[in-house]
Amino acid sequence: NAGVTQTPKFQVLKTGQSMTLQCAQDMNHEYMSWYRQDPGMGLRLIHYSVGAGITDQGEVPNGYNVSRSTTEDFPLRLLSAAPSQTSVYFCASSYFRGAYYEQYFGPGTRLTVT
Amino acid sequence: EDKVVQSPLSLVVHEGDTVTLNCSYEVTNFRSLLWYKQEKKAPTFLFMLTSSGIEKKSGRLSSILDKKELFSILNITATQTGDSAVYLCASTLNNNDMRFGAGTRLTVKP
Numbered sequence: 001n002a003g004v005t006q007t008p009k010f011q012v013l014k015t016g017q018s019m020t021l022q023c024a025q026d027m028n029h030e031y032m033s034w035y036r037q038d039p040g041m042g043l044r045l046i047h048y049s050v051g052a053g054i055t056d057q058g059e060v061p062n063g064y065n066v067s068r069s070t071t072e073d074f075p076l077r078l079l080s081a082a083p084s085q086t087s088v089y090f091c092a093s094s095y096f097r098g099a100y101y102e103q104y105f106g107p108g109t110r111l112t113v114t
Numbered sequence: 115e116d117k118v119v120q121s122p123l124s125l126v127v128h129e130g131d132t133v134t135l136n137c138s139y140e141v142t143n144f145r146s147l148l149w150y151k152q153e154k155k156a157p158t159f160l161f162m163l164t165s166s167g168i169e170k171k172s173g174r175l176s177s178i179l180d181k182k183e184l185f186s187i188l189n190i191t192a193t194q195t196g197d198s199a200v201y202l203c204a205s206t207l208n209n210n211d212m213r214f215g216a217g218t219r220l221t222v223k224p
Contacts, residue, residue: 033212040123042202042214043157058211090156100146100164100206105156 002026004093004106012112013081021076021109023091031094031101032074033058034066036087037108043090049074081113116141118205120215128223131193135218137203138185145206147179147186152200152217160188160201193222 045058094101
């Protein structure tokens with residue numbers, strides 16, 4: 001099992017450019033999510049999905065879109081990049097253990113917007 | 115507003131010391147409290163707590179939850195340099211949302 005994979009590892013964008021961060025998992029988990037991590041702010045949930053065809057907003061969804069057409073893939077789209085979106089982005093895949101979702105995180109994508 | 119607050123933000127100790135990391139939460143529809151360890155890259159899961167007063171243990175690490183006072187602690191005994199990391203706590207909300215604290219950066223010196 002590859003677990004959770006994210007591409008690219010690093011990306012530099014200019015303000016106004018768009019791009020898609022890719023996330024894939026091979027564990028057949030229903031729940032997937034995207035976080036951003038900024039210095040001193042911990043992880044903040046952007047969007048999450050409880051299954052194919054279902055997505056919902058987290059704490060900081062503005063400026064990002066997601067879709068979940070398959071169980072395996074959960075891409076995150078930046079529509080018009082802004083310097084405030086400079087961050088490290090983590091994708092996570094989870095399965096439900098009765099009282100909580102046990103999360104497996106991908107290695108992260110470091111995004112810089114200039 | 116749902117929030118999770120961790121303290122201290124950073125901590126420097128020497129090998130063999132015992133440390134206590136704190137996590138307080140104010141969230142609506144609380145489901146569970148989770149602890150993660152983050153070294154260079156992605157966080158890895160440590161503990162999940164849902165019930166007050168029941169200690170979870172894994173080797174030198176242990177954690178407990180107080181749902182009346184809305185906090186959790188993570189204890190690490192006989193610390194080692196390999197324990198150096200950022201420790202994150204997070205609260206799972208009823209709608210599958212999660213709130214993370216800012217983390218405590220622990221540095222263990224030889």
